[in-house]
Amino acid sequence: MTIMLSIARNEARRIFVSPLAWTVLAVLQAILGIVFLLLLIEYAQDADSERRYTGVADYIGNGLYGFATLVLLMIVPLLTMRAFAEDRRSGSLQLLLAAPASLVDIVLGKFLGLTVFTFAAIALIAVMPLMLLVGTELDLGRIAAGLLGLALLMMAFTAAGLFVSALTREPTIAAVGGFGLLLGFWLMQVLGSQSGPVGEMLGYLALTGHFENLKRGVFSSADVAYYLLFIGVFLWLTVLRLDSERG
Amino acid sequence: MTPLNLLEAHGLSCRYGPHQAVNDLNLSLKRGEILGLLGANGAGKSTTMKMLAGVLAPSNGHVTVNGISLAENPKAAKQQLGYLPEQPPLYPELTVVEYLRFCSELREIPRKARPNAVNRAMVECDLQSLSKRLIGNLSKGYQQRCGIAQAILHQPAIVILDEPTVGLDPIQIRGIRRLIRTLGSERGIVLSSHILAEIQTVCHRVVIMRQGRLVYDEPLSVADSKSFDTILVGFARTPNLDELAAIQGIDGITALDDRRLRIAVVSGEDPRAAIANTAVARGWGLNELHAEFRTLEDVFVRLTARDDDALTDQTTGTAA
The missing domain is CATH 3.40.50.300 (P-loop containing nucleotide triphosphate hydrolases)
Structure with missing residues (x-):
């Protein structure tokens, strides 16, 4: 347990002393800032918008979070590629493997370290809608639900990215593979719109579908459980993969 | 414990x-x-x-x-x-x-x-x-x-x-x-x-x-010790191998060419002086005589040489 936290702390430190994390945060913030501004202008110019949406939190939150998932989908694999693929190539993974740490400690440690980064990104995103508090009243519960969904989604991306990262020793392959896997789960949403049991099942498995409820402010434990299961399955697969590599 | x-x-x-x-x-x-x-x-x-x-x-x-x-x-x-x-x-x-x-x-x-x-x-x-x-x-x-x-x-x-x-x-x-x-x-x-x-x-x-x-x-x-299993000898004239083999402490003789021999030694024995004496007495014209010390390098080269499988296997047997 303490080893796991040490690994997590070390991973977080390594992420934040590298320029990659700061670049990612800066780009993320710049793009989402522009989107946020555009949404705000559009909302202000459209006289009808107050009638069509239930408050500004609905409109802004929906658009901003929706766009954020797309950007994160592309960014998270860039962060997870370092976790195992790059460490394996540089040899530093051996440090953890030779230490008295279990594979569960190692995988969870890496995951938690990346989650620290996730929360930093979410905190920065949260600032944008909360800024509106200066001029108007917001449905805070709704914004919080959206942010929780975003955090769960990002953690799910991270878990899937870690698994792909554990498969290879080439960071670029890990990034491309992670991106492909996430996009695959994304596309299930499209297939899910087909009728029939297969379509329904795919629609249920799709990563982003469960985010829709949270974005609308509906906190359903089924959706949260879906994400937790998704995270658990991919972290477990990562452990299995590392174990099979060891012997 | x-x-x-x-x-x-x-x-x-x-x-x-x-x-x-x-x-x-x-x-x-x-x-x-x-x-x-x-x-x-x-x-x-x-x-x-x-x-x-x-x-x-x-x-x-x-x-x-x-x-x-x-x-x-x-x-x-x-x-x-x-x-x-x-x-x-x-x-x-x-x-x-x-x-x-x-x-x-x-x-x-x-x-x-x-x-x-x-x-x-x-x-x-x-x-x-x-x-x-x-x-x-x-x-x-x-x-x-x-x-x-x-x-x-x-x-x-x-x-x-x-x-x-x-x-x-x-x-x-x-x-x-x-x-x-x-x-x-x-x-x-x-x-x-x-x-x-x-x-x-x-x-x-x-x-x-x-x-x-x-x-x-x-x-x-x-x-690394000064132990050796073989001696290299060279003569000006062709020696009589039977006579040489009769010397105390010699295990076997391999002719490298007409006049140069590699002599295997019974471990612990040193027949160098006896060989020299015999060679002088018979007038073979001894011109080379030295023990082949077993250095780590020799051992390593012998054991890891790829194209010399027979020799390696033979050594493996004695080393193990």
Whole structure:
């Protein structure tokens, strides 16, 4: 347990002393800032918008979070590629493997370290809608639900990215593979719109579908459980993969 | 009760697909012993060390560390091990002290003892002046020393060092050898290298690997002593072989050409004087006579030469 936290702390430190994390945060913030501004202008110019949406939190939150998932989908694999693929190539993974740490400690440690980064990104995103508090009243519960969904989604991306990262020793392959896997789960949403049991099942498995409820402010434990299961399955697969590599 | 052998490996095998990297290897290490692992490139040294360090699970066989099974109780076993892989496992984006501090947490050194442990390791590896530098900006030699510092940080009973002096300059190499010798006085050390001189100056016992198998396992004193099994003689005129073979202490004669012979000696005997006397008495015109001392290099070359399988196999039989 303490080893796991040490690994997590070390991973977080390594992420934040590298320029990659700061670049990612800066780009993320710049793009989402522009989107946020555009949404705000559009909302202000459209006289009808107050009638069509239930408050500004609905409109802004929906658009901003929706766009954020797309950007994160592309960014998270860039962060997870370092976790195992790059460490394996540089040899530093051996440090953890030779230490008295279990594979569960190692995988969870890496995951938690990346989650620290996730929360930093979410905190920065949260600032944008909360800024509106200066001029108007917001449905805070709704914004919080959206942010929780975003955090769960990002953690799910991270878990899937870690698994792909554990498969290879080439960071670029890990990034491309992670991106492909996430996009695959994304596309299930499209297939899910087909009728029939297969379509329904795919629609249920799709990563982003469960985010829709949270974005609308509906906190359903089924959706949260879906994400937790998704995270658990991919972290477990990562452990299995590392174990099979060891012997 | 402490077991006799610090580290013991039985029937260790490792298979990568169809390729048998290590095959049925037995190894033991006593306290206070420095064991040198020699072998040509690709002989399976690194794979063996990975298995001993618990980084790679063997396909077959088992390793016990200080009486603890590495497979059954990896956590406790690994606490007794320090391991420097071929490529030092460093984080280039951290400073030396940050890195070692993390290693001390990984090794579960009690919180209060950590600063001391980190300092001691830095002093031993001569890294104090660089403690605030980023590892990525250090030269190869200093990075190697960081790797060694990491391996000895928690004062493990066994230290496994895979080519520890690669990339170091001669002065640093001497420093590291001195460090290894100091460490070896109370611990067990396994050291791999393909530099013979290094093994000769540091190790007590040598193990030679060839194609994943152990082909030699002897104390260094045997390989390095003034013992010899063969004598090379040359004559100006063709000698009478029967007469020569009758001399006390001669085991067999191989003619290299008409006038030069390699004479196998019964171990412990020295028939050189008798050969000289006979040659003078018969007027063969002795012009060459010297014992072929068995140096570590000879042993190594003989055992690892690829195109000389027959000779190698014959030697394997006698060495084992």
